[in-house]
Amino acid sequence: GAGVSQSPRYKVAKRGQDVALRCDPISGHVSLFWYQQALGQGPEFLTYFQNEAQLDKSGLPSDRFFAERPEGSVSTLKIQRTQQEDSAVYLCASSLRNGFTDTQYFGPGTRLTVL
């Protein structure tokens, strides 16, 4: 496809369940980012991949959050033992190269609701 795609678009989980959120970046894009957007706030950085290497995971809020990009394309953000405070929109973005001059293009997000 032409843009970044994410699935599912909506996810409802019971507290304590594990969830997996998928991101398909723009084809050929080297860099991939995950952001978390709480209701009424701006997105906040979670983690960054350059190809398959996870170069920065400093934004992950706890060790329940795990991300991977094993073949340098599709990425999965996994949240274990979900808590209510994990409810948010999770946005994925990709950019062409690995330099900071590049523009990030965002997907539509996955809205996670933890009951």
Add this chain to the structure above:
Amino acid sequence: AQKVTQAQTEISVVEKEDVTLDCVYETRDTTYYLFWYKQPPSGELVFLIRRNSFDEQNEISGRYSWNFQKSTSSFNFTITASQVVDSAVYFCALSEAQETSGSRLTFGEGTQLTVNP
């Protein structure tokens, strides 16, 4: 640490009015990029503009214009002759060169713009 402030939480205008969205940023770097994104109700962040710290020329794109002033650390966005379709949340963002973080973006809190017919 870098920070972006969008002091206007909500703005409401009538169609055809001009509206300016304010953005003030903080950074210790001399080299950085500034961005504006639009987030319509569908939720996807739509890229509008990117500006580097060495280019202070104002930019115009159709009804949109941007005013970058390094002296006041501001990067304001003006929509001329607003339309109902401009209704959205607008985010200002900043990126700095970081060795391991690529170009992670720091976002402001966003401004909800409502254009009424």
